Amino acid sequence: xxxxxxxxxxxxxxxxxxxxxxxxxxxxxxxxxxxxxxxxxxxxxxxxxxxxxxxxxxxxxxxxxxxxxxxxxxxxxxxxxxxxxxxxxxxxxxxxxxxxxxxxxxxxxxxxxxxxxx
Amino acid sequence: xxxxxxxxxxxxxxxxxxxxxxxxxxxxxxxxxxxxxxxxxxxxxxxxxxxxxxxxxxxxxxxxxxxxxxxxxxxxxxxxxxxxxxxxxxxxxxxxxxxxxxxxxxx
Numbered sequence: 001x002x003x004x005x006x007x008x009x010x011x012x013x014x015x016x017x018x019x020x021x022x023x024x025x026x027x028x029x030x031x032x033x034x035x036x037x038x039x040x041x042x043x044x045x046x047x048x049x050x051x052x053x054x055x056x057x058x059x060x061x062x063x064x065x066x067x068x069x070x071x072x073x074x075x076x077x078x079x080x081x082x083x084x085x086x087x088x089x090x091x092x093x094x095x096x097x098x099x100x101x102x103x104x105x106x107x108x109x110x111x112x113x114x115x116x117x118x
Numbered sequence: 119x120x121x122x123x124x125x126x127x128x129x130x131x132x133x134x135x136x137x138x139x140x141x142x143x144x145x146x147x148x149x150x151x152x153x154x155x156x157x158x159x160x161x162x163x164x165x166x167x168x169x170x171x172x173x174x175x176x177x178x179x180x181x182x183x184x185x186x187x188x189x190x191x192x193x194x195x196x197x198x199x200x201x202x203x204x205x206x207x208x209x210x211x212x213x214x215x216x217x218x219x220x221x222x223x224x225x
Contacts, residue, residue, distance in 0.1 A: 035214070045155075045163065045206055047214040059213065095162055103169075104210040105153035108162040 002026045004096045004109030011115045016086050022079040022096030022109060030074040033099040035106065036081045038092035038114075048094070049081065050104065064090075086116045120145050120209050124217035130225040137194040139220045141207035146187045151211040154183055154192045157219075158203045166205075167192060197222070 008020040020036070035050040049070040050059045058070050069082040079096055093113050097106035121144040131137055141152065150170035155163035165174040167183035170190055180195040194201055202224050207217040 037214075044218050045208070045216040047216070050214075061213070100168070103151070104214050105165060105168045105208060106163075107165060110162050 002098055002107045004098060004107070006094065006096045006109045006112040009094065009112030009114045011117065012086055013118050014087060014116055016116070017082070017084045018086065018114060020081040020083070020094055020096075020112060020114070024077045024079065024096075024098065027098065029072075029077040032101070033104065034070075034072060034079045035097045035099060035104065036070065036079075037095045037097050037106070037108075038090075039095070039111075040089075040092045043092075046092075050099070051079070083114070086114075088116050090114060091116050120147075120212055120215050122207055122209055122215055122217035124205075124207060124220050126220060127218070128221045128223060130223050131197055132225045133197050133199055135197050137192075137197055137201070137222055139192040139194075139205055139207075139222075141185075141190045141192070141217050143188045143190070143209055145211075147209055147211045149211065150186055150190075151209055152183070152185070152190045153208045153210065154181075155206045155208065156201075156203045157206065163206060194222075 003025045005023045012018050032053045036048040038048050051070045067085045071080045093111040095111045096109040123142045125140045152170045154167040157163045171183045182193050184191050204219045204221045206219050
């Protein structure tokens with residue numbers, strides 16, 4: 001059974017930084033692309049970033065490009081999202097999501113809440 | 119960016135009724151690269167349908183997907199009490215995008 005457990009969400013001031021983690025189990029982590037998807041309070045879903053399984057190629061939404069960095073550690077079966085220069089509009093629940101083979105639809109973790117406020 | 123427009127925004131129905139949800143893409147998805155998710159309050163989304171019409175593991179057969187090109191539909195043949203939720207479509211033909219959601223509420 002696929003299990004994805006996010007952590008690291010917190011209250012942070014505008015301009016601050018935060019690193020999210022996602023511990024994965026129940027599947028061959030290094031073989032699958034992984035993504036972060038966020039959901040602002042009361043709003044819909046927004047894809048944020050992805051990293052491929054084989055060559056760790058990275059992809060970003062325009063809204064976070066240059067501020068967020070996705071990475072993975074296959075020795076620890078863990079996905080990360082380093083978030084810098086945070087803005088109020090980055091406030092959301094951040095979900096870790098596992099892609100299926102050669103297709104970016106998802107199984108989801110339970111999410112971690114990031115609040116950017118002074 | 120491929121924009122997905124879901125309609126209606128809210129669907130008010132009674133248990134046992136049929137629900138028909140629409141998702142329209144701004145560009146053709148030649149390989150029917152559409153997924154549908156269900157989300158209940160305080161929970162993560164759950165995958166229902168992928169490839170426009172294939173049910174994910176463990177999804178009841180009252181859920182079905184159809185469509186091609188730019189127009190896609192999720193149908194719930196007979197609503198059960200646990201089906202009242204928000205439903206999102208997602209395209210994965212290019213950088214993933216999601217529709218704005220359809221809320222299925224109890225009438």
